[in-house]
Amino acid sequence: MNLHGVLAIYGFEMNRFLRTIFQSIASPVLSTSLYFIVFGSAIGSQMTEIGGVSYGAFIVPGLIMLTVLTESVSNSSFGIYLPRFTGTIYEVLSAPVEVGEVILGYVGAAATKSVIIGTIILATARLFVPFEIVHPLATAGYLVLISVTFSLFGFILGIIADGFEKLQIVPMLIITPLTFLGGTFYSISMLPPAWQTVTLFNPIVYLVNGFRWTFYGKADVNIAVSLGMTVLFMAICVAIISWVFKTGYRLRT
């Protein structure tokens, strides 16, 4: 294995993150803080508990998830799209690195950023609403799993995209709406039965609920199903990426 190669890519990407650390962290922290002030403290105090959890605490896992998903997808897609756009990708393509190593470098860095941002938001949330985490190790594990999976997804997006606009469309028009509709602000059981069924086709429901389970020990969906769906999604992403590199799709002519 070309460990130096992996570290070079990883370090390169982390440096890009550090160069823009203020924007990278300030904007998600600010927006989630606003959510916590509005929904957690202000409106939340008027809301009833959901399944024995205060409303402010209930929305914490979903809001962290929202940021982690969008940050993973946009950081990772940008990370691989930029060298394609500027042409510097030639160096990676001509280097003695394997597909797995390239992914490890790019996706590893994007996932690291997401985990850092997710942790900072978790700490910020704690300032606004009181909550206890039941399974902290599982929370950490889930955060890493989700960050890796959606960074992989972003990596694919960055390879397929043929313009900067396309990089923004997916987080904005797909991830954010699906997360909002995926039970971030409400329990699925609060919906009419027909909508409950429709909601189960939204993959993000499983992520939000899996993550919420690690916090409070209960959720709308069985944790095993949540975990299974996440791992399945990750496997699909890995398969697509391997195909991309094998065929050279959009990378090699």
Add this chain to the structure above:
Amino acid sequence: MEPIIAIKGLEKTYDSGHKALKGIDLDIRRGEIFALLGPNGAGKTTLIGAVCGLVRPTGGTITADGHDISKDFRAARAKIGLVPQELATDMFVTVWNTVAFSRGLFGLGPNKKYLEKILKDLSLWDKKDAKIATLSGGMKRRVLIAKALSHEPKILFLDEPTAGVDVELRRDMWQMVRRLREQGVTIILTTHYIEEAEDMADRIGVINKGEIILVEDKTALMRKLGRTEVVIGLKEPVDTAPTISGHTPVVSDDGLTLTYVIDGDETDEAPADLIKKLAQSGLDFTSINMNRSSLEDIFVTLVEDKV
């Protein structure tokens, strides 16, 4: 000796259906400077891309230092450095960091001394902490060269390295190329400046429309295809062309100018002999001009013949 690069039956048909390489067979010798000459669109960049892993060949095999470039890509690519034709650089990264990145990417641990030497050789040392975006085009090209050399490659590809480059950089670059060859690095370059190939290269390959037309030692090529024209201005017009030691000149319409052609494979004294004999023959002449054909003329003839 086993060639350092062996290309056999290399073909590339782009998705568009364009056949950019049509069965290329080419061996590059260890330690030589090889110039690949060809007009725009001949397939030079495609050929380099196929060796370096940027272009997927649709046929044929390539080995680099004995390693198959697809089956044994790690070993093969570790030996190769590439300076691409296009100026593709990061913007906000410093010169030092981008060169250190390249070395790591190619699988080597840090080596400050070596990188320092490369940057000094390329007059980049005082810019090592500058962001690449702040550098001029010529400086950016130096950075690309430094990146290509960062992992101590045995084979260096330079794709049109002097296109749009100032005189100073061109001179530095050729000095560096000579130094690298002394260290045993094999260099393959493409260039538009044919005089440079004439100056620099040990061997020359001519490519046109995806086919190698000819590969030859430079001196042999000059001898074989080069020619000297001896143009004599006469005092009095002549009616018939005076044949001298087997050479029959072309006579101008006014009969005042004789043009003798001496092929490159004749001896170096042939022009002098011709003039001595001409003087002895009693013809009175007022001027002598000699033109040795350049590699450029040879190249144009070759490519035109094949069109």
